[in-house]
Amino acid sequence: MRAKLRSSWFVLVLVLVTVLSASLPIFAAEIIILHTNDVHSRVESHIPQGAEGEQGGRVRAATLIEEIRDMYGREKILLLDAGDAIHGMNIDNLFGGLPSIEIMNAMGYDAFTLGNHEFNYGQEVLAERILDAKFPTLAANVMREDGSLFAGYSALVKEVNGVKVGIIGLVAEETPIVTHPKNVEGLKFLDPIDIAKRTAQVIRPDVDILIALSHLGLSKDVELAEAVPEFDVIVGGHSHTVLDVPREVNGVLIAQAHEYANNLGFLYLEVEGKEILAHEGFLIPVTADVEKHGGVQSIIDDWNQQLQARLNHVIGTSNIAWDGERASVRTQETNLGNLVADVIRDAVDSDIAVTNGGGIRASIHAGDIRVADVYNTLPFDNTLVVVEMMGMDILEALEHSVRLLPEQNGAFLQVSGITFEVDPGALPGGRVINVKVGENRLATGGYYTVATNDFIAAGGDGYDMFMNATLVAETGIMLRDVMVDYIAQQGNAEAPEGGRIVIDK
Missing domain, CATH: 3.60.21.10 (Metallo-dependent phosphatases)
Incomplete structure (x- = not known):
């Protein structure tokens, strides 16, 4: 030796x-x-x-x-x-x-x-x-x-x-x-x-x-x-x-x-x-x-x-399939994308949460949900970050998210706490309309807490506007671990409310 x-x-x-x-x-x-x-x-x-x-x-x-x-x-x-x-x-x-x-x-x-x-x-x-x-x-x-x-x-x-x-x-x-x-x-x-x-x-x-x-x-x-x-x-x-x-x-x-x-x-x-x-x-x-x-x-x-035994542990069940397919999470909201975004917002109690579709790598089938299923879906070592952003910067982030539609784009955001419409026929930079945070219209001059993963917070996928935001908390908590805990607490994972991103035909 x-x-x-x-x-x-x-x-x-x-x-x-x-x-x-x-x-x-x-x-x-x-x-x-x-x-x-x-x-x-x-x-x-x-x-x-x-x-x-x-x-x-x-x-x-x-x-x-x-x-x-x-x-x-x-x-x-x-x-x-x-x-x-x-x-x-x-x-x-x-x-x-x-x-x-x-x-x-x-x-x-x-x-x-x-x-x-x-x-x-x-x-x-x-x-x-x-x-x-x-x-x-x-x-x-x-x-x-x-x-x-x-x-x-x-x-x-x-x-x-x-x-x-x-x-x-x-x-x-x-x-x-x-x-x-x-x-x-x-x-x-x-x-x-x-x-x-x-x-x-x-x-x-x-x-x-x-x-x-x-x-x-x-x-x-x-x-x-x-x-x-x-x-x-x-x-x-x-x-x-x-x-x-x-x-x-x-x-x-x-x-x-x-x-x-x-x-x-x-x-x-x-x-x-x-x-x-x-x-x-x-x-x-x-x-x-x-x-x-x-x-x-x-x-x-x-x-x-x-x-290995822990990864095979069943943490919950679901009667529905959760859509994490590449073509879906990179072009539209999905029930899985909504769930991940909700989990992020719930964990840190922020106004808004966003996460890039490219970070969701697999679907979850109906039935038993194991720890390994969550880890396959969220394989990256992403941690939760909270920043404070102006409404105008949030709007810029949403525009960046949908700029390539209808093409698939890993930067497409899955969201929570915010809703908006997209006109894919408009020129990039002017596609996002009717943005609401909760029940209220987005105030471009207002300030909001936004939770995301450390990749986006560092300007990943071209989200430079996040680098101008004020850091509130860099939690160090792994996104996938928060997801595991959330499903385990719920027991039965149910589909969150949809209609967050409405893409006009």
């Missing part, structure tokens, strides 16, 4: 062991920080678009971690994760993130901070995951209304090879607008830099090295380094940044390892007293040349079996 690791990166790590250890001052100690961030449930390897082979995944990163522990000695290794770890793929999404927590337990993580996407499960489930973890979850700036810490810990002091290491966890202050508001109701996300200053002043005298475990993003980490020089190291996440070597700002080392466990961050520190005498940092690519870790793979296999 170990033969495949004898790459240039393995040789570099081996050289560091030999050279740096040989030059170690008599009273100095060495510690190695290994770090990951923004793994987003990639417990298995994946093939990125345009790549030829597999890369990333905790299953391969675990092998590297084990090798480095064997090489240096387990007592010298500190393993950290900077958040957005347990949400993103079906294996986690359908089980509340528990599979990733079990895998991180097996890998022996020492500490973890919360990313914004951890809150996608809601507070109750996230609190259970924090208890399931065999490592502390650190979040110094997230508090309940009564002033208690949501995660239970703001910081950790741990001895690593005789060095007292302090670690402070910091969560993105904008989390309330990048998850569903209900998920963070009653929580306060305080200014991370202010909290870091106050916490560092308390902890710094009692430790040799102070680390910020940050899910703030690189630009905020730079601000943090400038504002809180008590830190020696910031292990970051959130911005998915590739820092091939640590960036030094105001004497503070900032490290980040991109995403999806595509790299394992490696930071060697030579410490004497309360001073870092020397350091060396880089990213170790997690490629297909790295063997999969047998123990981690076994955990994944067990969860994948449960996943």
Whole structure:
């Protein structure tokens, strides 16, 4: 198994062991920080678009971690994760993130901070995951209304090879607008830099090295380094940044390892007293040349079996067939398109909801509805976004939707909360008439909340007008998961009211 690791990166790590250890001052100690961030449930390897082979995944990163522990000695290794770890793929999404927590337990993580996407499960489930973890979850700036810490810990002091290491966890202050508001109701996300200053002043005298475990993003980490020089190291996440070597700002080392466990961050520190005498940092690519870790793979296999059973689970029934055929959803409203749009609007309580017909990829037959049926219909990893738009921009979006009629067009919108007529004989840009939001005519100078998927919100399918909208909430919630929950709650899926898009003959 170990033969495949004898790459240039393995040789570099081996050289560091030999050279740096040989030059170690008599009273100095060495510690190695290994770090990951923004793994987003990639417990298995994946093939990125345009790549030829597999890369990333905790299953391969675990092998590297084990090798480095064997090489240096387990007592010298500190393993950290900077958040957005347990949400993103079906294996986690359908089980509340528990599979990733079990895998991180097996890998022996020492500490973890919360990313914004951890809150996608809601507070109750996230609190259970924090208890399931065999490592502390650190979040110094997230508090309940009564002033208690949501995660239970703001910081950790741990001895690593005789060095007292302090670690402070910091969560993105904008989390309330990048998850569903209900998920963070009653929580306060305080200014991370202010909290870091106050916490560092308390902890710094009692430790040799102070680390910020940050899910703030690189630009905020730079601000943090400038504002809180008590830190020696910031292990970051959130911005998915590739820092091939640590960036030094105001004497503070900032490290980040991109995403999806595509790299394992490696930071060697030579410490004497309360001073870092020397350091060396880089990213170790997690490629297909790295063997999969047998123990981690076994955990994944067990969860994948449960996943297949979950996908076959019947969540509801229907007496009607739901039309998701390509020729239908790209040229006209359909009962399935209406249902998807209604589900989006219901989930976030917006005035209007729209979703592109090209994102609906299959029909659902009458009879039992399984989780897999919804996933086949909505196969993309789209999440719900809410924006505020002017009526004139909404009208422009509707015109863009119908501009190619009668041709099929993936940008054709399925809608909820809004009705309109289309004159296909008119010139593009002047086809949409009689637009109503609810019972009232669309006010071109008015403002409306519009829910959609993240693809459209980012200007996908040519919807540039959405990029001018004001962001209300970037929920991070998967559309297909909301659809599953909705059908499960209804039990019997019934056709929603039609007549939303009337195409004149």
